[in-house]
Amino acid sequence: MTTTAVTATDTYRPTRTFTFATEFRRQASRRRTQLALGFMVVLPLIILIAFQLNSNDNSNSGRRRGQFSSLVDLATAGGLNFALFTVFVSASFLLIVVVALFHGDTVASEASWGSLRYLLAIPVPRGRLLGVKLAVSLAYSGLAMLLLLATALGAGTLRYGWHPLRSTIAGDIASGEALLRLLGIMGYLAVSLLVVAGLAFLLSVATDAPLGAVGGAVLLQILSSILDQITALGAIRSFLPSHFAQAWLGLLSTPIQTDDLVRGCVSALCYGVIFFGLAWWRFLRKDVVS
Amino acid sequence: MPSSIPARLRRALPRVRLTRRRVIAGSAVLVLLVGLVGWAAWPTPAGYRTEDRMIAVKSGPNGDQDITLDTRLYLPTSADARNRVPAVLLAHGFGGTKLDSATDAQDLANHGYAVLTWTAQGFGRSTGQIHLDSPDWEVKDAKSLVDWLAARPEIRQDGAGDPRVAAIGGSYGGGLSLLLAAYDQRVDAIVPMITWNDLARAFLPDAAGGSPENGVFKKQWAGLFFGSGGSLGAGPGAGLAGLGGAPDAGQTSGGPNPGASQGAGGRNRGTPPAAGPSAAPGGSAGRNALGQVAADPPAARAQCGRFALDVCQAYLEMATAGRPGPAGLDLLRRSSPASVIDKIKAPTLLIQGEADSLFPLSEADANAKGIAANGTPVRVAWFTGGHDGGQGPQSDQDRNKFLTAQWLDHYLAGKGSKPQNSFTYSRISGIDASGEGLVAAGFTVTDYPGTTGTKSEQISVSGPPQAAANPPNGNPAAISSLAGAGGATSLVSGLSTEVPGQHADFYSAPLTKATDVTGSPTVQIKAASPTGEAVLFVKLYDVDANGQPTLPNGLIAPIRLTGLPAGIDQATPTTVTLPAIVRRFEDGHRIRITVSASDQAYTTPAEPTVYTIAAGGPVTLPMAPGTPIQNPSVIWRYVLFGLIAVIAVALVVVTALSRRRLRRREKTEDGYAQTPLVVRGLRKEYADGFVAVSRVDFTVERDTVVGLLGPNGAGKTTTLRVLMGLTYPTHGEILVFGQRLRPGAPVLSRVGALVEGPGFLPHLSGYTNLQLYWKSTGRPEAEARFEEALDIAGLGTAVHRKVKTYSHGMKQRLAIAQAMLGLPELLVLDEPTDGLDPPQIAEMRKVLRRYATDGRAVLVSSHLLAEVEQTCTDVVVMHRGEIVASGLVDDIVGDSPSVQLDVSDVDEAENVLDKLGVVRSVAWSGGNGLVVDLDGTPRSEVVAALVKAGIGVDRVVPRRRLEDAFLALVGGDTKASGER
Known part of the structure; x- marks a missing residue:
């Protein structure tokens, strides 16, 4: 038996432990992952149905007023517009919650189940554990965003057809370019959501309560948005993590306005680096006592 | 340890205990944050001081009229008689006061210039009347101010009575700076912004080239200005002031001027608020006085307000007849730089707005050409604001600011290299995504090309001749721009409207490429009119692919044609110079030339007529491609x-x-390569200062089952946590097979563990959990020995149910099975029998005994004496973070020399035993119990002695060594050394 034991040791490689695929499978089996991804598919369909109901009694309710109605009117102009509308309504809150969920829950839930200590005792190197966890969380966040866009595009195109993107500020944008711009918007949102991701991940490492990590990240984002409304803060607002959250609208104008996009990316990357760096620093030194 | 709800809650909330490190780190972060916020919010200390003073000047044609000007001087703090600074005269827009340009003045003062701002006569607290920048009045005032500056010791002087001074200003102030430079050669540089060259042409334009005598009256703008300067205040207050019989309307100090609230900045739009009816627009005055100022002084005051009578007269005439009188025209010309342009020798930076229907780009163009003809350095910049567009986007404001500072630095302060003569302009490139205004892209062209561009393209427009009706009295009329509405309204395509039947449209083919127009397009049209005359408005629309037309900046070209034939066949083409624009016409867009018969902003013939309009030739689009200015x-x-x-x-x-x-390969310490576990001098202190383990040393050899025994809180779990690489030891070390153990050390792969209860993914089955766990190790599946592990778990088919449905004992067994996956050489189990039932416990003992063969070892922690005694070969007893005993169980267990006696009379028994002399010690153990160390004396002898003494013996219980050791060391004190 001694020989067996020696062989067993020799097959251990730190770099082969806890692979991306394993973690992806572990997370895929979780109800919250399935629900979050499922919601990304269902939401565009709900919006689509809501539009259908609305258009039926449109004649009775008469003309709708306000900016929202123009968004609604444009939303049904084609698949691209519908997808844009869906992204618009989900960018400010839904995506933040989803990203916070994937990142805030990942380490904290393992800690609360007690499985974290067994992973560390395998041993999975701590840096690697975080790396894989983060990669999988990022992958699921990206997947969620892509699912949302793909479903909205698919459903919208089936219902309203494939037309150029209509925009109130830039006239029509040809379908091919509009699709690229939509992808660009998703890309920018992905980068700007790194702030939420980083914060949730940091909290996830710091606490054993998954809900605390997710909620904390969302709350701080809300606080930042509220502070951003207060113009009296002046230049300080530029340092708020959510200050450039709307910069992706620059991709809808012609020509594309990249100034705020670039600054938004810089801001998000800086915050991301700080938060992720802190998370690593904390976790590599942490006593895992849960 | 199963976590209770409060314990979990406590863990979820951060346990904040103030340690020195935390206090320091927290304070550092706080200080940094406060510092950052403070730095951002701290007001910059002013580098200047201000002096407000009323300066009396002599003005008027003969220089004998007393005027008091309300002034403010901004002096840099560094300025004094030894360190003299150049001065800047900063003039405000029409209807404004000295306070309007406060921000610009402060910037310039901080930049090292003395800045003198003043309220022009006829406005605010200054006395006098509005003479429209007349050389006899306002210009003379400014000359007096230059004199005043010459007398100040802080101002740099070029010679006796000649201060180093520049004049800058926007609109009304810009006009003044041009005129001052022409009339006072002491001025060293000027920066006129959004201002005029010929006031007559500005208010009476004719884009077909006609002179102002026949121009089309720009009634909306004129009325606006007359309204803002005409009334003493807004609303009823003005009337009361008039009735109060103030001797001279001009002398009333009048409180805050309605224009004072206009935005700060040199490019003051000079647009008054819309409040208050104009004192005397056309209507009643026209009927009563036929364009004459009323003879009665109070009536004249009501009609003219603070305007000088000649200005008032000129306006009344023009507004009544729609044409200027000769005196009025002469007055406007005298107030125009055009009349004295050849006298301007001061280097001139001309900044003109593209969104300006009052003083279009052509005014700056005329100034630039006129001044450059003298050999004076001239630079021209166009920005996207203007009287209609405001200050423009931030990029434009920054550029204007930079150009101004550069210009003044060189020509006034003598610093910096000579500014280039290059022409800069900007083009609206879209709406700012953040919803805060517009975005502009800037361009540079090496030499100023004028409004005709550096090259041009011709686009033909076509359409049949169309009839356009002139509405009686100009109502209803088309809308192109709203004078004074300001802001970005001109960009909204919905603003410009055409009245059906009153216009003719001529379209180009869709453009095949994006075309950037910079300058004044020209077009030829033909017109016929039954009266022989026509007032027409020619516009160039940008029509997108959806047919949505946009009138760039709301600019139009009014023309008055005379000598027209009645039929279109005889008409000859007229060339119309359209307003200069900077715009990109996108690929696929079309150009529409619209000729309409009416416009709200202009006076049109009152008689209804029907004109016929035809296209006369192609549109020439000027272009001036430039190098983009890097944002x-x-x-x-x-x-x-x-x-x-x-x-x-x-x-x-x-x-x-x-x-x-x-x-990196771990070094193996010599002599320990075959020892599963060596713990040396281990100490663990948690971050909050609590010492869980103070000093622990023990060894686990192969083929042994070692029990770590101790009451709750003795430090067993903490020791195991360090052993599993979950926490960092404070001192000491742990060797596993001779390798030092740190968190994540590879040697941990030879250790299987159950620490602090099971940890599984609750939503997965036991089997899947084990499989995923093994996958996480990255080792081959064959090594896992799933079957053996599952046998030990003994879960049967339940292994395929979700873990969250398991009982505590089932989870515990699954956790033991997980620890045994791959048959690790060292198995570490923390309270393994927790939650198991007696048969399972018995089974588990056998399993562990069997496991610790073939060179493997097991370390079991427990707080149950019997457990350890029955399972282990060796034991380590811990209490309060320290080892109190260790050795082979067989050595420690077995008969101990002491016995527990329950007797009827404890005190008597003690006496008897003491007297007996053969026992080593007697101790009361509570109740009727005595613990007696027999020291080799047979138990029967002791019992006999007690019975003989008449003491009843209820029980005689032999004690074992481990229990002795445990109880003696731990004593009755089962309190934990601390909680964890």
Whole structure:
């Protein structure tokens, strides 16, 4: 038996432990992952149905007023517009919650189940554990965003057809370019959501309560948005993590306005680096006592 | 340990205990934050001081009229008689006061210039009347101010009575700066902004080239100005002031001027608020006085307000007849730089707005050409604001500010290199995504090309001749711009409207490429009119692919044609110079030339007529392609690229370093390579200062089952946590097979563990959990020995149910099975029998005994004496974070020399035993119990002695060594050394 034991040791490689695929499978089996991804598919369909109901009694309710109605009117102009509308309504809150969920829950839930200590005792190197966890969380966040866009595009195109993107500020944008711009918007949102991701991940490492990590990240984002409304803060607002959250609208104008996009990316990357760096620093030194 | 709800809650909330390190770190962060916020919010200390004073000047044609000007001087703090500074005269827009340009004045003062701002006569608290920048009045005032500056000791002088001074200002103030430079050669540089060249042409334009005598009256703008300067105040107050019989309307100090609230800045739009009815627009005055100022002084005051009578008269005439009188025209010309343009020798920076229906780009063009003809340095800049567009986007404001500072620095302060003569302009490129205004792109052209561009393209427009009706009295009329509405309204395509039947449209074919127009397009049209005359408005629309037309900046070209034939066949083409624009016409868009018979902003013939309009020739589009000016925010792109590069490099380096560290072979300490576990001098102090383990040393050899025994809180779990690499030891070390153990040490792969209860993914089955766990180790599946492990777990088919449905005992067994996966050489089990029922406990003992063969070892922690006694070969007893006993169980267990006696009379028994003299010690153990150390004396002898003494013996219980050791050391004190 001694020989067996020696062989067993020799097959251990730190770099082969806890692979991306394993973690992806572990997370895929979780109800919250399935629900979050499922919601990304269902939401565009709900919006689509809501539009259908609305258009039926449109004649009775008469003309709708306000900016929202123009968004609604444009939303049904084609698949691209519908997808844009869906992204618009989900960018400010839904995506933040989803990203916070994937990142805030990942380490904290393992800690609360007690499985974290067994992973560390395998041993999975701590840096690697975080790396894989983060990669999988990022992958699921990206997947969620892509699912949302793909479903909205698919459903919208089936219902309203494939037309150029209509925009109130830039006239029509040809379908091919509009699709690229939509992808660009998703890309920018992905980068700007790194702030939420980083914060949730940091909290996830710091606490054993998954809900605390997710909620904390969302709350701080809300606080930042509220502070951003207060113009009296002046230049300080530029340092708020959510200050450039709307910069992706620059991709809808012609020509594309990249100034705020670039600054938004810089801001998000800086915050991301700080938060992720802190998370690593904390976790590599942490006593895992849960 | 199963966590209770309160314990979980406590863990979920951060346990904040103030340690020195935390206090220091927290304070540092706080100080940093406060510092950052403070730095951002701290007001910059003013580098200047201000002096407000009323300055009396002599004015008027003969220089004998007393005027008091309300002034404010901004002096840089460094300025004094030894350190003299150049001065800037900063004039305000029409209807404004000295306070309007406060921000610009402060900027310039901080930049090292003395700035003198003043309220022009006829406005605010200054006395006098509005003479429209007349050389006899306002210009003379300004000359007096230059004299005043010459007498100030802080101002740099070029010679006796000749201060180093520049004149800058927007609109009304810009006109003044031009005129002052022409009339006072002491002025060293001027920066006129959004201002006029010929006031007559500005208010009476004719884009077909006609002179102002026959121009089309710009009634909306004229009325606006007359209204803002005409009334003493807004609303009823003005009337009361008039009735109160103030001797001279001009002398009333009048409180805050309605125009004072206009935005600050040199490019003051000079647009008054819409409040209050104009004192005397056309209507009643026209009927009563036929364009004459009323003879009665109070009536004249009501009609003219603070306007000088000649100005008032000129307006009344023009507004009544729609044409200027000779006196009025003469007055406007005298107030125009055009009349004295050849006298301007001061280097001139002309900044003109593209969104300006009052003083269009052509006014600056005329100024530029006129001044440059004298050999004077001239530079021209166009920005996207103006009287209609305001200050323009931030990029434009920054450019204007920069150009001004550069100009003054060189020509006034004598610093910096000579500014280039290049022409800069900007083009609206879209709506700002953040919803805060517009975005403009700037361009540079080496030489000023004028409004005709550096090259041009011709686009033909076509359409049949069309009839356009002139509405009686100009109502209803088309709308192109709303004078004084300001802001970005001109961009909204819905603003400009045409009245059906009153216009003719001529379309071009869709453009095949995007065309950037910079300058004045020209077009030829033909017109016929039954009266022989026509007032027409020619416009160039940008029509997008959906047919949505946009009138760039709401600019139109009014023309008055005379000598027209009645039929269109006889008409000859007229060339119309359209207003200069800067616009990109996108690919696929069409150009529409619209000729309409009416416009709200202009006076049109009152008689209804029907004109016939036909296209007369192609549209010439001037272009001036330039080099794009890099937006300052471009720097952020480099920041972004740099950041990405740094992050990428850092990631690569960190990954490489950690990989190398992982690959490094651990050194094995000699002599311990075959020892599963050596713990040496282990100490663990938690971050909050609590010492869980103060000093622990023990060894686990192969083929042994070692029990770690101790009451709750003795430090067993803490020791195991360090052993599993979950926490960092404070002192001491742990060797596993001779390798030092740190968190994540590879040697941990030879250790299987159950620490602090099971930890599984609750939503997965037991089997899947084990499989995923093994996958996480990255080792081959064959090594896992699933079958053996599952046998030990003994869960049967339940192994395929979800873990959350398991009982505590089932989870515990699954956890033991997980620890045994791969048959690790060292098995560490923390309270393994927790939750198991007696048969399972018995089974588990056998399993563990069997496991610790073939060179493997087991370390079991427990707080149950019997447990350890029955399972283990060796035992280590812990109490309060220290080892109190250790050795072979057989050595420690077995008969101990002491016995527990329950007697009827404890005190008597003690006496008897003491007298007996053969026992080593007697101790009361509560109740009727005595613990007696027999020291080799047979138990029967002791019992006999007690019975003989008449003491009843209820029980005689032999004690074992481990229990003795445990109880003696732990004593009755089962309190934990601390909680964890």
